[in-house]
Structure formats: C-alpha cells, structure tokens
Amino acid sequence: MCAVVGIFDSKEAAKVAYYALFAMQHRGQEATGISTSNGSSIKTVKRRGLVTDVFDEEAFKLLQGAMAVGHNRYSTAGSASVLDAQPVTASYQLGEISIVHNGNLVNKNEVRSRLIEEGAIFQSSMDTENIIHLIARSQQERLQDRIVEALEAIKGAYSLLILSRHKMFAIRDRYGVRPLSLGKLPDGGYIVASETCAFDLVGAEFVRDIRPGEMVIFEEGKKAPRSVQLFEPDPRICAFEYIYFARPDSIIEGKNVYQVRQRMGRALAKESASKADLVIPVPDSGVAAALGYAKESGIPFEMAIVRNHYVGRTFIEPTQKMRDLKVKLKLSPMRSVLEGKSVVVIDDSIVRGTTSKQIVRLLKSVGVKEVHLKIAAPPIKHPCRYGIDTPSYEELISANHTEEEVCEYVGADSLSFLSIEALIESIGDKQRYSLVSFDGNYFIQ
Numbered sequence: 290m291c292a293v294v295g296i297f298d299s300k301e302a303a304k305v306a307y308y309a310l311f312a313m314q315h316r317g318q319e320a321t322g323i324s325t326s327n328g329s330s331i332k333t334v335k336r337r338g339l340v341t342d343v344f345d346e347e348a349f350k351l352l353q354g355a356m357a358v359g360h361n362r363y364s365t366a367g368s369a370s371v372l373d374a375q376p377v378t379a380s381y382q383l384g385e386i387s388i389v390h391n392g393n394l395v396n397k398n399e400v401r402s403r404l405i406e407e408g409a410i411f412q413s414s415m416d417t418e419n420i421i422h423l424i425a426r427s428q429q430e431r432l433q434d435r436i437v438e439a440l441e442a443i444k445g446a447y448s449l450l451i452l453s454r455h456k457m458f459a460i461r462d463r464y465g466v467r468p469l470s471l472g473k474l475p476d477g478g479y480i481v482a483s484e485t486c487a488f489d490l491v492g493a494e495f496v497r498d499i500r501p502g503e504m505v506i507f508e509e510g511k512k513a514p515r516s517v518q519l520f521e522p523d524p525r526i527c528a529f530e531y532i533y534f535a536r537p538d539s540i541i542e543g544k545n546v547y548q549v550r551q552r553m554g555r556a557l558a559k560e561s562a563s564k565a566d567l568v569i570p571v572p573d574s575g576v577a578a579a580l581g582y583a584k585e586s587g588i589p590f591e592m593a594i595v596r597n598h599y600v601g602r603t604f605i606e607p608t609q610k611m612r613d614l615k616v617k618l619k620l621s622p623m624r625s626v627l628e629g630k631s632v633v634v635i636d637d638s639i640v641r642g643t644t645s646k647q648i649v650r651l652l653k654s655v656g657v658k659e660v661h662l663k664i665a666a667p668p669i670k671h672p673c674r675y676g677i678d679t680p681s682y683e684e685l686i687s688a689n690h691t692e693e694e695v696c697e698y699v700g701a702d703s704l705s706f707l708s709i710e711a712l713i714e715s716i717g718d719k720q721r722y723s724l725v726s727f728d729g730n731y732f733i734q
C-alpha cells in the first residue's frame with residue numbers, strides 16, 4: 290500500500306508531484322503530503338485527506354523548487370494521526386532531509402528499541418522514522434554513505450525516495466517487492482513513481498523500472514542520474530500488485546496490469562468452468578478478470594452490478610460493522626438483467642469474506658438462481674508483512690477454513706480460486722514473485 294513520487298529538475302515540481310499523487314490515489318486515501326527543495330530549504334505540506342482536499346493554492350505557494358517528493362498513505366487500523374503522514378522530515382548535522390516510503394520493515398521493532406536505548410525520540414509509529422534516525426546518527430560524511438549504512442541496518446520491503454536540499458535518491462530493496470519506475474518529464478526533468486499511471490497523467494515518458502537493490506541519485510547541476518547497485522538483486526515483485534493493488538493501466542515490470550488480470554480470468558475459466566447464463570464482475574476489482582473469463586468460456590459478459598464511486602474502499606473503515614454497511618452502499622445488482630439467471634461472479638480476492646458474502650446475498654435478493662463465485666487469486670492464507678494491509682491469521686477466512694467451508698459461509702452455489710501456478714503463468718514470467726499471502730514463504734525474515 291501507499292504511493293510515492295519524486296520529481297527532479299522540473300519547473301513546477303510540486304504541481305507535477307500533485308498530479309502524480311492524484312493518479313495514484315487508489316494506493317492510499319488516508320493522508321497525503323509533498324516536500325519540495327528550492328536548493329536552500331525544504332518545505333512540507335502534509336495532512337489527512339485526499340490529494341484534492343489537502344493541496345490548495347496556498348500550499349503551492351509554500352512548495353517552491355525544482356525537486357519534490359510526495360506520498361499517499363494507506364490507512365491501517367488505529368494509526369489515524371497526522372504524525373503518521375509522510376513525507377517524514379528531519380534536520381540533522383548535514384542539513385534537512387525528507388523521506389517517503391512504500392513498504393514495510395520486518396525488523397522495525399528491534400531497530401526502534403536500539404535507537405530509543407541510544408537516546409532517539411520517536412514522533413510516530415511509522416517504520417520510516419527508523420530510517421531517518423539511522424541516517425541522522427550515522428558517522429559517515431556523505432549523505433549517500435549515511436543512507437547506505439541505514440539501509441544495511443534495516444530489513445524488509447521498501448521503495449524509498451529521499452530528498453536533501455541538492456539531491457534526490459530513489460531506492461528499491463533487493464527483492465523489489467514494491468514497484469518503482471523512472472520516467473522523463475516533457476520539460477527534461479525526471480519523475481520516479483510507484484506506478485506508471487502517474488507518468489501518463491503528467492505526460493512523462495517511461496524510461497525503466499528502478500532495479501531491485503538499486504539506488505538512483507539525482508544531483509543538482511548534473512542532468513543524468515547516476516545508478517549504484519547497492520545490494521545483489523533477488524527480484525520478487527508482489528503478486529498482489531497485479532491482482533488488486535495497481536491501477537489496470539499501469540505497467541509493472543513490463544507487464545500491463547489489465548492484460549495480466551485478463552489472463553488470470555482466462556486461466557480461471559480453464560481451471561474451473563461452470564455452466565452459467567452470464568459472467569459478471571464485482572466492480573471495479575473483478576472487471577478485467579471477468580472479461581478474460583467471458584472471452585475464454587464464451588459466456589456473455591454483463592456489468593450487472595453497479596458501483597457507486599463516491600464511497601471509499603471497503604477496507605477504509607476498520608470496524609466490522611461499518612464494513613458490512615459500506616459494501617451495500619457501494620454495490621447494487623440490477624434485477625432486470627439478473628432475475629432467474631445462473632451467473633459466474635468474478636472478484637479479485639477474498640480476505641475476510643465480508644464482501645463476497647454480501648454480494649451473494651445481494652444477488653440472491655434480486656432473484657439470481659445460481660451464484661458460481663470465482664476468485665482471480667489463490668486463497669489468502671497468510672498475512673503479508675511486506676507492505677499490504679492484510680489482517681491477522683484469525684481474520685483471514687481462508688487461513689482457518691477449507692474452500693468448502695468458505696463457500697458455505699459466503700452462501701455461493703460453488704466457489705473456486707485460481708491456482709498459484711496459474712497466477713504465476715498469468716503474470717507471465719519465469720522470475721519469482723512475492724507470494725507470501727498464498728504460500729506463507731516469508732523470504733525476508
């Protein structure tokens with residue numbers, strides 16, 4: 290979860306960052322922020338709320354300079370404080386820095402305890418603050434070396450952008466769990482962003498993905514960025530980016546997310562065919578996979594569930610009571626299309642089972658005869674510790690129940706999931722992926 294963006298050597302860096310964050314709003318809606326450097330100081334605006342609510346003309350008057358970093362924060366239960374908004378900034382021996390981070394550190398608590406013992410004072414619950422403390426306390430002379438020392442002390446998933454008064458650093462962990470791409474702006478500057486959909490909005494040209502374990506350094510006065518391979522790459526991009534997180538028009542590691550999702554739908558049709566009158570997606574998350582399923586099976590596709598776009602994602606409200614209500618506010622099935630029909634319903638994933646149960650109930654309430662629920666992902670059996678907000682084992686329905694039990698719980702006539710093998714094949718590479726939610730292989734310990 291979360292989106293990061295960095296802008297280098299562009300006239301209106303803050304505005305470009307703003308549009309990029311707007312394009313990546315789906316990656317986090319709780320809080321947003323931008324820091325800019327004008328070469329002599331760093332300024333920051335950050336607040337809870339959506340991109341369009343937080344930044345106004347006054348904010349842009351403050352956010353001057355040709356360099357910027359920005360962040361959209363995804364909500365996790367219980368951390369609603371503005372102190373948990375990013376960028377995280379600090380003044381230290383060498384000046385000011387500002388950091389944005391997408392990912393999750395697995396040794397956060399050890400590092401934090403050690404830093405506190407050594408006298409550090411923390412302002413937030415964010416693991417990003419660990420990184421800034423480690424940089425500030427390093428004895429190295431150059432910022433670049435301080436960053437490297439800090440990174441050597443942390444373990445986990447991170448796509449990071451660090452802004453100083455004269456430089457910007459873009460870094461991806463050696464596994465490349467979270468995406469990060471480099472683009473060229475129309476005015477000759479550079480953009481680094483979590484997803485390429487941000488490039489499309491600001492007219493940037495895709496250059497390449499930042500490599501796992503790589504640090505790209507942008508320096509004032511030097512046009513071309515420098516690359517340093519800090520850690521040996523062991524690529525394992527998160528499969529969930531393709532399943533659910535990323536916007537369909539983004540290209541991650543050379544693969545268009547929409548096309549990957551269609552292949553998942555096709556694979557689902559091959560693995561688990563059902564006789565039905567219609568294929569219908571759960572909008573928006575199941576649309577591409579449902580199209581793939583319909584093409585492969587020959588069963589007609591209908592957008593028979595209408596989504597109200599003015600309600601946030603179901604996950605935003607952490608309490609169970611609100612989640613149930615939100616599903617109903619969000620999705621509405623059309624009786625005239627559905628009554629008396631047998632339908633294949635496609636969604637991207639089952640986490641707690643709340644959404645699926647509601648959908649089946651809604652469909653039956655408008656007279657659907659049979660609901661064959663098909664999920665374009667394998668069962669989620671393990672919590673992700675590398676940056677996706679999956680709940681604990683107790684709450685993950687597939688961690689505690691067989692597929693038959695889940696089917697019974699959600700009230701469907703049949704339930705199928707995509708196999709892990711078909712998922713990998715649909716993404717379409719021989720390379721390895723982060724599949725922890727499905728196989729429990731916690732490769733960063």
Ligand code: AMP
Pocket residue numbers: 533574602603604636637638639640641642643644645677678679
């Ligand atoms: P649930 O109702 O708990 O089973 O949630 C399942 C739905 O939440 C799926 O249909 C997805 O569209 C969506 N979803 C899956 N993973 C996440 C996530 N990490 N954050 C927010 N929404 C998610």
